Amino acid sequence: MHADGFEYHRAGTVEEAVDLLGSIPDAEPLAGAHGLLPRMKTDEESPPALVDISRIERLSGIERDGGSLTVGALATHADIAESTAVREHAPALAEAAGAVGDLQVRAGGTIGGNLAHGDPRVDPAAAVLALKAKTTLRGPDGERTLAASELFEGEFETAVGADEIVTALEVPTDGAGTSAYHKRRNPLSGYAAVGVAGYLRCDEGAIEEARVGVTAVGPHPIRLRGVEAELEGASAEAATAAAAADRVGESLPASGVRSDPYASAEFRSHLLSVDTEDLLGGLLGDA
Amino acid sequence: MSEHEITLTVNGEKHELRVEARTLLVEALREELGYTGANVGCETGRCGACTVRVDGDALKSCTRFAVQADGAEIETVEGLSEEGELSGLQASFKRNHGLQCGFCTPGMLLTAGTFLEDAEDPSRAEIREAIEGNLCRCTGYHNIVDAVEQVATDGGGESL
Ligand SMILES: Cc1cc2nc3c(=O)[nH]c(=O)nc-3n(C[C@H](O)[C@@H](O)[C@H](O)COP(=O)(O)OP(=O)(O)OC[C@H]3O[C@@H](n4cnc5c(N)ncnc54)[C@H](O)[C@@H]3O)c2cc1C
Ligand code: FES
Ligand code: FES
Numbered sequence: 001m002h003a004d005g006f007e008y009h010r011a012g013t014v015e016e017a018v019d020l021l022g023s024i025p026d027a028e029p030l031a032g033a034h035g036l037l038p039r040m041k042t043d044e045e046s047p048p049a050l051v052d053i054s055r056i057e058r059l060s061g062i063e064r065d066g067g068s069l070t071v072g073a074l075a076t077h078a079d080i081a082e083s084t085a086v087r088e089h090a091p092a093l094a095e096a097a098g099a100v101g102d103l104q105v106r107a108g109g110t111i112g113g114n115l116a117h118g119d120p121r122v123d124p125a126a127a128v129l130a131l132k133a134k135t136t137l138r139g140p141d142g143e144r145t146l147a148a149s150e151l152f153e154g155e156f157e158t159a160v161g162a163d164e165i166v167t168a169l170e171v172p173t174d175g176a177g178t179s180a181y182h183k184r185r186n187p188l189s190g191y192a193a194v195g196v197a198g199y200l201r202c203d204e205g206a207i208e209e210a211r212v213g214v215t216a217v218g219p220h221p222i223r224l225r226g227v228e229a230e231l232e233g234a235s236a237e238a239a240t241a242a243a244a245a246d247r248v249g250e251s252l253p254a255s256g257v258r259s260d261p262y263a264s265a266e267f268r269s270h271l272l273s274v275d276t277e278d279l280l281g282g283l284l285g286d287a
Numbered sequence: 288m289s290e291h292e293i294t295l296t297v298n299g300e301k302h303e304l305r306v307e308a309r310t311l312l313v314e315a316l317r318e319e320l321g322y323t324g325a326n327v328g329c330e331t332g333r334c335g336a337c338t339v340r341v342d343g344d345a346l347k348s349c350t351r352f353a354v355q356a357d358g359a360e361i362e363t364v365e366g367l368s369e370e371g372e373l374s375g376l377q378a379s380f381k382r383n384h385g386l387q388c389g390f391c392t393p394g395m396l397l398t399a400g401t402f403l404e405d406a407e408d409p410s411r412a413e414i415r416e417a418i419e420g421n422l423c424r425c426t427g428y429h430n431i432v433d434a435v436e437q438v439a440t441d442g443g444g445e446s447l
Binding site: 003041054 | 288289291307308309330331332333335338344345346347350351352354355398401402416417418419420421
């Protein structure tokens with residue numbers, strides 16, 4: 001299996017990458033190749049030119065500063081899963097990164113590529129939604145930020161512009177919340193069949209803030225707003241998890257739930273409700 | 288389509304070669320440089336037979352363009368033994384019958400060796416998880432896990 005031929009360019013800096021993307025028609029960024037290359041082999045994508053951003057040093061580190069965690073776009077899934085700062089302050093993200101693929105895939109793929117590609121099944125997307133993270137983008141007009149909820153637009157469609165690159169992910173870590181990710185693995189592909197991430201902040205026995213992000217269920221990762229509404233203001237006890245999971249159906253995408261040989265749309269919706277209840281039950285137990 | 292002059296240092300030996308942009312790292316290693324230890328099983332990133340180490344990381348070399356590895360230090364199964372002497376992990380695979388046809392073995396050795404460098408007293412479950420990206424059609428994995436576990440308990444961190 002071969003990718004079609006393409007022009008390869010290597011960028012040394014963010015500025016250079018943005019210039020190259022702007023000046024070469026239809027050029028796309030290349031980071032770990034773990035999203036793109038498998039699809040180039042099957043002709044699902046055949047970009048005429050790639051701009052390799054994987055050597056831009058500024059894009060790698062993970063730092064915690066005051067109330068937020070900055071994860072460089074080139075941080076690999078392994079870097080994130082193993083980072084003590086991420087494990088401590090954004091456990092859902094560490095768990096999601098640790099659930100990606102296998103040891104080699106976690107060393108090869110980056111968070112920036114994972115989120116920018118728009119694959120509807122990726123694990124970190126659920127965590128990024130639940131943690132209300134923002135992506136920082138750089139393009140010809142400078143820098144802008146996008147909330148996670150604005151990032152995913154459809155199957156392999158994101159709000160990242162053609163000549164923009166994701167430079168970092170900003171995860172707020174100021175609250176005293178807890179978070180977690182649960183992956184139900186499709187045994188054939190290893191990708192999530194259903195992935196749910198939750199964030200809860202409780203105070204004096206009541207849930208003050210709740211967010212639930214879901215991957216592999218719709219055409220793109222989504223928040224379960226109905227579930228969140230049920231949780232906020234409710235008492236922080238196990239029964240709340242069941243009541244909230246009952247409202248999973250309200251937030252399912254109008255365009256339909258994914259269906260594949262592992263799980264029909266109906267079964268997948270059922271699994272989502274079971275997994276959401278389990279995940280929330282666990283978080284409420286810890287809260 | 289573009290072509291590029293790249294340098295790959297494989298098992299300590301420096302090679303200069305010319306590759307098309309779309310050439311996979313595993314192709315450059317096998318077909319251009321003759322390191323046929325890295326096998327091609329699935330070509331889709333699933334089976335792990337093509338696993339090599341790139342600057343220390345175990346990576347599936349069918350899922351990287353060779354040009355991306357320009358300047359990298361690469362380790363393949365050919366570099367594990369020294370002067371015909373098997374590494375600790377290789378010897379353990381042999382002792383524990385951790386291979387049958389041997390097709391998965393180079394990838395298994397590189398993945399497990401990478402894992403063992405950082406793992407402290409890993410459980411069998413952790414060993415299984417570490418090699419989950421390496422498929423073996425022959426052994427049923429049991430003897431592979433035995434082989435890795437024995438090196439882990441022997442303090443074989445320097446086996447690779
Ligand atoms: C065998 C295998 C198993 C996998 N299993 C899982 C899994 O279980 N869960 C999971 O979540 N993922 C899985 N993945 C996917 C993998 O995690 C990818 O999503 C990967 O992380 C994408 O990142 P990359 O650095 O490889 O991006 P690339 O493949 O280099 O790029 C992907 C896309 O994003 C664009 N891009 C890359 N970086 C940027 C940037 N900084 N800014 C803007 N655009 C950018 C590229 O132009 C391209 O369109 C698997 C992949 C493989 C090969
Ligand atoms: S050939 Fe590379 S993972 Fe199978
Ligand atoms: S020994 Fe034959 S595939 Fe593993």
